[in-house]
Amino acid sequence: MFDKVLIANRGEIALRIQRACKELGIATVAVHSTADADAMHVRLADESVCIGPPPAAESYLNIPRLLAACEITGADAVHPGYGFLSENARFAEILEEHQITFIGPTSEHIRIMGDKIEAKETAKRLGIPVVPGSDGAVTSETEAMRIAKAMGFPVLIKATAGGGGRGMKVAHTPVDLGLALSTARAEAKAAFGNDAVYIEKYLTKPRHIEVQVFGDGQGNAIHLGERDCSLQRRHQKVLEEAPSPALNAAARAKIGETVAEAMRKLKYRGAGTVEFLYEAGEFYFIEMNTRLQVEHPVTEAITGIDLVLEQIRVASGAQLSHKQKDITFAGHAIECRINAENPRTFRPSPGQISYWHPPGGLGVRVDSGVYQGYRIPPYYDSLIGKLIVHGKTRNECLMRLKRALSEFVIDGIETTIPLFNELIAQPDIANGLYDIHWLEKYLAKS
Numbered sequence: 122m123f124d125k126v127l128i129a130n131r132g133e134i135a136l137r138i139q140r141a142c143k144e145l146g147i148a149t150v151a152v153h154s155t156a157d158a159d160a161m162h163v164r165l166a167d168e169s170v171c172i173g174p175p176p177a178a179e180s181y182l183n184i185p186r187l188l189a190a191c192e193i194t195g196a197d198a199v200h201p202g203y204g205f206l207s208e209n210a211r212f213a214e215i216l217e218e219h220q221i222t223f224i225g226p227t228s229e230h231i232r233i234m235g236d237k238i239e240a241k242e243t244a245k246r247l248g249i250p251v252v253p254g255s256d257g258a259v260t261s262e263t264e265a266m267r268i269a270k271a272m273g274f275p276v277l278i279k280a281t282a283g284g285g286g287r288g289m290k291v292a293h294t295p296v297d298l299g300l301a302l303s304t305a306r307a308e309a310k311a312a313f314g315n316d317a318v319y320i321e322k323y324l325t326k327p328r329h330i331e332v333q334v335f336g337d338g339q340g341n342a343i344h345l346g347e348r349d350c351s352l353q354r355r356h357q358k359v360l361e362e363a364p365s366p367a368l369n370a371a372a373r374a375k376i377g378e379t380v381a382e383a384m385r386k387l388k389y390r391g392a393g394t395v396e397f398l399y400e401a402g403e404f405y406f407i408e409m410n411t412r413l414q415v416e417h418p419v420t421e422a423i424t425g426i427d428l429v430l431e432q433i434r435v436a437s438g439a440q441l442s443h444k445q446k447d448i449t450f451a452g453h454a455i456e457c458r459i460n461a462e463n464p465r466t467f468r469p470s471p472g473q474i475s476y477w478h479p480p481g482g483l484g485v486r487v488d489s490g491v492y493q494g495y496r497i498p499p500y501y502d503s504l505i506g507k508l509i510v511h512g513k514t515r516n517e518c519l520m521r522l523k524r525a526l527s528e529f530v531i532d533g534i535e536t537t538i539p540l541f542n543e544l545i546a547q548p549d550i551a552n553g554l555y556d557i558h559w560l561e562k563y564l565a566k567s
């Protein structure tokens with residue numbers, strides 16, 4: 122096991138990782154920019170190193186400075202959290218070259234899954250169902266038209282290097298195709314410096330359902346069920362739940378086993394999430410994230426498994442501590458992402474938190490890196506906390522969520538809490554009847 126882990130992240134996830142390290146008896150190193158000198162993850166770590174000025178490119182994304190922090194503190198492993206360098210294959214490779222363990226998959230697996238076309242081809246080869254579309258990149262409009270007509274409209278043009286929903290354009294009819302192709306290319310070129318695009322069938326009413334997997338790099342892999350993340354705004358998840366209201370036990374076991382078997386073939390190591398769109402009873406692979414997800418706590422709530430602890434164990438060379446037959450799912454969990462944003466316009470609302478009173482009680486978990494008097498810096502993501510509730514049934518979970526939201530007081534800044542109060546009062550949400558477009562439509566009409 123490791124002696125000292127450096128956490129290359131900030132905010133709630135840095136604290137989350139520290140908690141797992143402490144319970145394993147591992148010393149922790151926090152890194153921070155000058156804007157985060159007062160952050161909770163810095164205060165609670167055993168040691169901390171300032172790695173640069175506020176812009177992420179000069180601090181949290183700066184590999185030489187992170188390496189120097191490892192060297193100064195003698196850290197023998199790095200946990201990247203999510204975002205920042207968590208899916209940077211080069212970072213994983215450089216750490217290994219310096220005999221520092223990257224708590225995550227191999228750099229090769231990160232690289233494969235980071236390229237959407239390669240990821241899709243790999244998924245297909247491993248027996249995972251994918252969205253119908255072009256075989257690889259499309260180079261001309263003639264080729265695009267031929268594929269789109271064969272598949273039927275609407276189609277979606279997607280950037281190979283895509284992320285965050287950029288470089289994605291829908292063509293509803295043949296007339297739209299030329300423009301969709303050129304705008305997707307231009308957007309991809311500007312955002313990723315790579316204008317390669319491919320075509321997929323555009324699913325009109327899908328849910329976003331993702332499967333949590335775990336491998337030990339030694340050919341063992343299990344799945345921990347699914348999360349439903351269909352409530353999205355601009356392709357960003359807002360609320361997540363497990364299990365999905367749309368799946369039964371047989372469908373869950375089938376897709377879970379398909380994904381776990383694929384991970385066994387790949388000899389995948391660590392935590393991973395295979396994301397699907399789910400429509401009319403069929404799953405369609407969209408991408409794989411080779412890291413811990415923001416919404417991992419809903420899986421922890423229903424399985425009782427500490428995902429971060431398991432990541433650390435597996436990275437240290439241990440085999441998985443659980444077998445598939447030992448995994449059981451208990452009750453229902455929902456996570457709300459509490460962002461420092463206006464709940465209607467979603468404009469970021471940094472500033473000082475003058476009052477902070479998180480909810481408590483049975484089945485309520487708050488993961489956050491803030492505290493009363495803390496000043497939220499304007500430089501980073503606006504996620505300031507996550508409220509996770511667990512109940513025996515979905516209905517109990519919703520009632521508990523309503524109760525917990527009513528206790529939550531955050532003053533001094535705007536947050537997304539009022540939006541969640543509204544959402545849980547909607548019959549479609551109460552009944553679990555929503556697809557990936559539901560929230561955008563709701564926001565447009567209310």
Ligand code: ADP
Nearest residue numbers: 283284285286287321322323324329356407557
């Ligand atoms: P990114 O990496 O840019 O986030 P993803 O491939 O993960 O891109 O897709 C993000 C979101 O875009 C999905 O959650 C879904 O809402 C939508 N999307 C992606 N592919 C399709 C498709 N073929 N049909 C309909 N919607 C899609």
